[in-house]
Amino acid sequence: MPFFDQARTFAELWPLIERHAREVLDDGKFSHGRQVERLEQELARYTGARYVVGVNSGTDALVLLLRAAGLRPGDEVVVPAFSFFAGASSVVLAGGTPVFADIEPVGYGLDPAAVAAAVTERTRFLLPAHLFHRLADLPGLAAVAQQHGLTLLEDSAEAIGMRRGGRHAGLFGAGGVLSFFPTKTLGAIGDAGAVLTDDEELARTVDALRHHGRFGRTIGDFRAINTATSLPGFNSKMDDLQAAVLLAKLTRLDADIARRAELAAAYEERLAGQRGVLRRPAVGGVEGQVFYVYLIEAERRDELAAHLARHGVETEVYYPSPLPLQPCFTELGHRPGDFPVAEAACAHTLALPLYPELTLDQLDRVCELIRSFYR
Numbered sequence: 417m418p419f420f421d422q423a424r425t426f427a428e429l430w431p432l433i434e435r436h437a438r439e440v441l442d443d444g445k446f447s448h449g450r451q452v453e454r455l456e457q458e459l460a461r462y463t464g465a466r467y468v469v470g471v472n473s474g475t476d477a478l479v480l481l482l483r484a485a486g487l488r489p490g491d492e493v494v495v496p497a498f499s500f501f502a503g504a505s506s507v508v509l510a511g512g513t514p515v516f517a518d519i520e521p522v523g524y525g526l527d528p529a530a531v532a533a534a535v536t537e538r539t540r541f542l543l544p545a546h547l548f549h550r551l552a553d554l555p556g557l558a559a560v561a562q563q564h565g566l567t568l569l570e571d572s573a574e575a576i577g578m579r580r581g582g583r584h585a586g587l588f589g590a591g592g593v594l595s596f597f598p599t600k601t602l603g604a605i606g607d608a609g610a611v612l613t614d615d616e617e618l619a620r621t622v623d624a625l626r627h628h629g630r631f632g633r634t635i636g637d638f639r640a641i642n643t644a645t646s647l648p649g650f651n652s653k654m655d656d657l658q659a660a661v662l663l664a665k666l667t668r669l670d671a672d673i674a675r676r677a678e679l680a681a682a683y684e685e686r687l688a689g690q691r692g693v694l695r696r697p698a699v700g701g702v703e704g705q706v707f708y709v710y711l712i713e714a715e716r717r718d719e720l721a722a723h724l725a726r727h728g729v730e731t732e733v734y735y736p737s738p739l740p741l742q743p744c745f746t747e748l749g750h751r752p753g754d755f756p757v758a759e760a761a762c763a764h765t766l767a768l769p770l771y772p773e774l775t776l777d778q779l780d781r782v783c784e785l786i787r788s789f790y791r
C-alpha cells in the first residue's frame with residue numbers, strides 16, 4: 417500500500433482540470449496569469465486572508481515573506497529544532513540567522529519557554545511551524561513575541577484548513593505561507609506555494625519580489641504595471657497549470673479534510689492502548705485540527721517500519737534528524753543533547769498512510785500489522 421496515492425482523485429477531477437487547463441492554453445499566459453489570479457482570489461475567500469500571493473513553492477513563500485517583513489542581514493529568527501528543513505533554510509536564504517529552540521513534547525509545536533530562553537538582542541522574528549495535524553501554541557508564542565518585541569510569522573505550509581477562533585493559520589501574526597507540494601492537503605502536480613497576509617504593504621512587497629522586484633501587478637490599488645524594478649527580486653512566479661489543478665482540487669478540499677478526519681479517528685480507535693505506540697503529537701486539546709499527516713511515536717520505530725514495508729505498507733519518517741544537527745548548521749556549534757525533545761521525536765516518529773483515497777480495509781491492515789509486530 418503506497419504512503420500516498422491520488423490516482424482516483426485525479427481521474428474524478430479530470431474534466432474540471434482539463435477545462436481550467438484549456439483556459440490556460442487559450443490565454444497563452446503560462447505563468448503569473450489569469451488562473452493564478454483566480455486561485456489567489458479563491459484562497460483569499462477560503463482562508464479569510466485579505467491578500468494571497470501565489471508563488472512557485474512553499475519554500476520561496478517563506479523566503480519572500482521574511483524579506484518582505486523586513487528581515488535584514490544579521491537579524492535572528494527563532495525557528496523550531498524539529499520541522500521541515502525549509503523552516504530554517506528560508507531564514508538563511510533570506511539573509512538572516514536561524515536560532516533554534518526546542519519543541520514541546522505533547523503537541524510538537526515550538527515551545528514558548530524555549531523561545532524566551534533563545535532570544536537575544538538581535539532577535540527580531542519568530543517563525544513557528546504548524547505540523548502534521550495541529551497548530552502550535554499560538555497564544556503562548558504571541559505572548560513571547562510581544563514581550564520581546566518580535567514579529568510573529570508562521571510556517572503554515574502544512575496548515576491549510578487549520579483555524580483557531582475562526583482565524584486561519586498564517587494570519588495570527590504579520591503573515592504566513594501555504595505549500596501546494598503534491599502530498600500536501602491541497603496538492604498541485606508539481607511545486608507551488610503562497611503567502612497569506614492581511615498587511616497590504618507586505619503583500620505588495622511579496623508581489624514585487626516574486627517577479628524580479630516589479631511593483632504593481634495585482635495588489636491593492638496599485639494596478640498599473642510598473643516595469644521599473646526598485647528592489648532586486650526573485651523569479652518565484654506560480655505556473656498557471658498548477659493554479660488550474662489547484663482550482664479544481666479546491667472544490668473538494670473540505671470533503672478531503674473531512675475524509676482525513678474520519679480516517680484519523682479510525683486510527684485513533686484501533687490504536688488506542690496499543691503497546692509500543694504513543695499518540696504524538698496528541699490529538700485533541702487544540703482547536704482546528706486538520707490531518708495532513710498521521711504520526712505516531714513508536715518503540716523500535718525502524719524495526720516497525722521494516723515490518724510494515726515487508727508486508728507492503730509504505731511509511732515515512734518525519735523528520736529523521738533535528739535541524740540544528742544538519743551538516744549545514746555545524747557552525748552554530750550544537751551537539752546531540754541540546755534539543756532533547758526534538759531528538760526524541762526524530763528517533764521515534766513514524767507517519768502512517770493517510771490520504772482521502774485510503775480505505776478502511778487498508779487502514780485495518782496497517783493496524784493489524786502494528787498489533788502483530790508488538791505481540
Ligand SMILES: *Cc1c(COP(=O)(O)O)cnc(C)c1O
Pocket residue numbers: 473474475476499500502503545546571573574594595596597607608609
Ligand atoms: C512542505 C513544507 C515546506 C516547504 O514547502 P515546499 O512547497 O515543498 O517548498 C515548508 N515548511 C513545512 C513545515 C512544510 O511541511
